[in-house]
Amino acid sequence: MTHYVYLVRHGEQQDAEHGMPDGPLSARGRRQAALIADRLSGVPLDTVWHSPLQRAAQTAEIVAERLPAVSPQPHALLFDCVPTGMTPDTPGVFEPFFGGITEEQIEAGHAQMADAVSEFLARKPGDAHDLLITHNFVIAWLVREALQMPEWRWMTFNQANCGLTVLAQKPGRPWSLITHNDVAHLPAELRTGLPEALPY
Template identity: 85%
Template sequence: MTHYLYLVRHGEQQDAEHGLPDGPLSPRGQRQAALVADRLSGVPLTSVWHSPLQRAAQTAEVLAERLPAVDPKPSALLFDCVPTGITPDTPSAFEPFFGSISDEQIEAGHAQMADAVAEFLARKPGEMHDVLITHNFVIAWFVREVLQTPEWRWMTLNQANCGLTVLGQKPGRPWTLLTFNDMAHLPVELRTGLPESLPF
């Protein structure tokens, strides 16, 4: 029996380019959410959890509209956050990112992700199919945790809006990264949210 964790980044936020901390989905974000819902429609989902932020909550609402059997619930453990500060082995190229991040934000983010890992990567009995609708940094931290890479490596992992990352764990085995940032369900014009454009 395998425990599957489906990590979905929220759909594109309306006016995200204007630097707003949160907001509703854009029309393109609504389409992205509908398509990832269709992608998951054949999976016997056990639970759906989402960040309380509006863009993630609305993505979960679209899933619930298209998959009536699911009942999404908010979790503060899935809030957008910065999981770490500068570590001794963090490349200097990343240092400017932390200029506007306070020590308090970093401490809170690190504690949040420790609790999130303890909650969502805990082994559960039976076949489980859990969906987490959250944010880029949170997904990157889960992947970094499963791969057991240095803490700063979350900064090198990016997921598209409504891209799909899947983790799996069989009894007696460690968690495995099954797929990362799968965008097969998204046409090219809907592949948003990455730091730079891709050639496909």
């Protein structure tokens, strides 16, 4: 009687290093998406939701091609967003990140993530397996929320492209973090998207 939530960051975006806000997957991103599909092939997924942005939608399409029993659906609560600004507890080292982000964007992101928590981390009866294909900051916020950490701690969680994070909740218990940013299904040359290279 466990509710599982599988969190996957989209595959690598084409020309992401040139600052494109959204775009199609790169060839490497398509390979990443195929490998995460293979990794999840034995999971009895009940629902598959994805961000409407192209890079996440294409990742979901590739997953569906390899897992024909699933029917991914876009969900507006999985859009990329910035869920907080600087808080009194946020270490000063993070302040430069917020230089180009408006108060309106932060307010919208915070409201979106509050709704996402209510939608995706609400306890379901029986066994449930939900896959969310979304963005780095969204996954970071949901992990932070599941662990009941201070708001600013979302900034300390980073996910590789098509890395796998799994949350689980049994009846009467809090959420557990089963695995975070598992990239065992990705060969070293496909482990992209982190601010620092993995040491293995």
